[in-house]
Amino acid sequence: MACTEDGRFLGLGHSQGLSVWCASSFTRVAEWLQPRLEVTFIQITRMAEMTYLLGTVDDMGVSRVFGLHSGVIHLLSAINIMEGVNKRSIVVTFDLHEGGRYGAASLSCNGAVWLEVYQFPVEAWLRELEVAPSQKKEKNASEGSDVKWSPVTLMIKIFPPTVPAGKTSDFLTSCLALDIIRSSRHQETQESPSSCTQHFLLPCDQSTGGSRARPGLPVAVAVWWSGSHNILQYSLQKAPNDGRDVTPLPEMLWPNAKEILCSAVSRCTCYIALGLEDALVCIWNRQSGAPLSIVLAPEGSSPLSRVQFVDSWPVSAQDCHIAPTKPVGGLVSSKNGAIYTVTTGQGMQSCTMQLIERPKDSRDLPTVTMTLPFLQAVSLVVQRSGKMxxxxxxxxxxxxxxxxxxxxxxxxxxxxxxxLNAKQRALFIRGDPETDCHDLSRKGNQSRLFVFYFDQSDIFKPHFLSHVDPPRQQTTLCHGSLEEICNLYLEQRAHSADERNKALVQTWGKLQESAAGMQQTPQSHKHLKNYNI
Known part of the structure; x- marks a missing residue:
């Protein structure tokens, strides 16, 4: 299920295809049906006024791109066309960037995995969608069967990192070489094949945006692979004309001391949060190219499962007076069910607070934890037991x-x-009848779509925000020259000196505890953990 950014429509993926519904009147606007097909993922974004782009993945791993125009759904492109039974690629994940001009798909075939980034011909599709209804009416043909849609452009094709041949040893190639060794060890201990996670990045300043960058359009893509310690950035401005023949090299690399487990980008994409091993959270600042903060979550024995930024983070009067920029807030979830809030920023000390304790019953483990953009400092939690x-x-x-x-x-x-419909301040969620009923085959016992309207209850009034859509672009001063970027980095280092000294003291304390344990137990050196200073 997916909702449009403007809150008008709701896209549903189901057996035998997909359908689009009006989010206010709950009337079906259009549908695309195909027997023996089950849509397991759907995403929808607006291309133009009342024209939308839909991306789907079905149960056979086939991804398709549709266009919704004038109450008709048109199949515009199939991302992975099956060339043969032995060469059939499977789409693992698919992502449409807001506005529909770019998309990314991670694919798998015969044990190989890679990431493809596409550019969609939005202007051409809009022109073709305008004439498609008339063609269908005149020829009385099946939907979209006689329309030649403009093809999708494959911009870049990214495989797991390799060391470039003929390259001299430098920082980037050394980090890539170490990642290859770590990834091979990771695959030896993991049953599942390697996978990748990607994020589209908007221009953050003049040095990353370039003169050809258009407002609201991504200029790069950040990628990390399972088992990796590094996150790589690939430029979309310098993409080759034929991405099938050229393997791009990363233009930037952010190294980390621990393996990456999860990641998130802020709405302005100027910050990248990484959940690392040993319950470490590292927030990178793309403007300075340096970490904004490194936070150790409590109960470090539980691996992190998710990090996410919070747009409407409350700012205290003290923080406003001390910090030169607005603090950055986020939620951190661990696999044992504990959830923490993290508040950090330039010139302020990071603060970590436990929001939800580790549940004693496995049925109380949270499966969904997300912030609501129209409510300040409020998070939605769904548990395995079905409680919300x-x-x-x-x-x-x-x-x-x-x-x-x-x-x-x-x-x-x-x-x-x-x-989630941020415009209507509503949550749509599917409900099924209780399983103790004996007549589940009756028509009246099918699934239902439940809607929770938050603005219809007085209990949420103290939490409502005056605005719903935070600006995507950061409004702080742009730092275009290398000198300004270096000055910003040195300023951040000076502000974080106290915090880094505190972390150093904590690290030495852990080393002393480990040393004391080794003296008490001769065999304990086998279980000694490494701590980076």
Missing amino acids: FLKDVLDRSTVCYLTPPSSYRIASPYNPVYA
């Missing part, structure tokens, strides 16, 4: 519970089907 509630991240109190009718329960709480 809103949590205040400041005082850690439960704002309220969201409960479906007594005869229904949240469908597949381990992986709930839901969508």
Whole structure:
């Protein structure tokens, strides 16, 4: 399930295809049906006024791109066309950038994995969609069968990192070589093949944007592979004309001391948050090319499962007076179910607070934790048991519970089907009838779509924000020259001196505890952990 940015439409992926519904009247606008096909992922974004682009992945790993125009869904392109049974590529993940001009898909075939970044011919598709309805009416043909849509351009094709042949040993090639060794060890211990995670990056300043950068369009893509310690940035401005024949080299590399487990980018994409091994959270500043902060979450024995930024983070009067820029806030989730809030920023000390404790019952483990952009400092939590509630991240109190009718329960709480409509301040979530019913085959016992409207309850009024859409571009001063970037880096280092000294003291304390343990137990050196200073 997916909702458009403007809140008008809701896209549903289901058996035998997909459909688009009006988010306010709940009337079906259009549908695209195909027998023996089940859509397992759907994303929708607006290309122009009342014209939308949809990206899907079905249960066979085929990704398609559709256009919604004048109440008709048109199949514009199939991303991975099957060339043969032995050469059939499977789309693992698919991502449409807002506006529909770019897309990215991670694919797998015979044990090989790679990432493809596409550029969609939005202007050409808009012209073709204008004439498509008339062609269909005149020729009385099946939907879109006689229309030749403009092809999709493959910009770059990214494989797991390799050391470039003939390159002299430098920092980038040395980091890539170490990553290859680490990744091979990771694959030896993991049953699943290597996978990649990507994020589109907007221009952050003159040095990364370039003169050809258009407002709102990405200029680069950040990629990291499972088992890797490094996150790589590839330019979309310098992409080759034929990405199939040229393997691009990363233009930037951010090294980390620990393996990357999860990642997120801020709405302005100027910050990249990485969840690392040993419960470390590193937030990189793309403007300075240096870490903004490195935070150690409590209970470091549990691996991190997710990090996410919070746009509407509350700012105290003290922080506004001390910090030269707005603090950066985020949520950090660990696999044991504990959730933490992290607040950091230039010129201020990082603060970590536990929002939800580790549950004692496995049914209380959270499966969904996300912030609501129209509510300040409020997070939505869905548990395996099917319970849904809103949590205040400041005082850690439960704002309220969201409960479906007594005869229904949240469908597949381990992986709930839901969508958030920020414009209407509403949550859409699928519910199924209780399983103790004996007549599940009756028509009245099918799934339902439940809607929770937050603006219809007075309990949320103290949390409402005056605006819903934070600016995507950062409004701080741009640092275009190398001298200004270096000055910004030195300034951040000076502001974070106290915090780094505190971390150094904590590290020495852990080393002393480990040394004391080695003296008490002769065999304990086998389990000694390494700490980087």
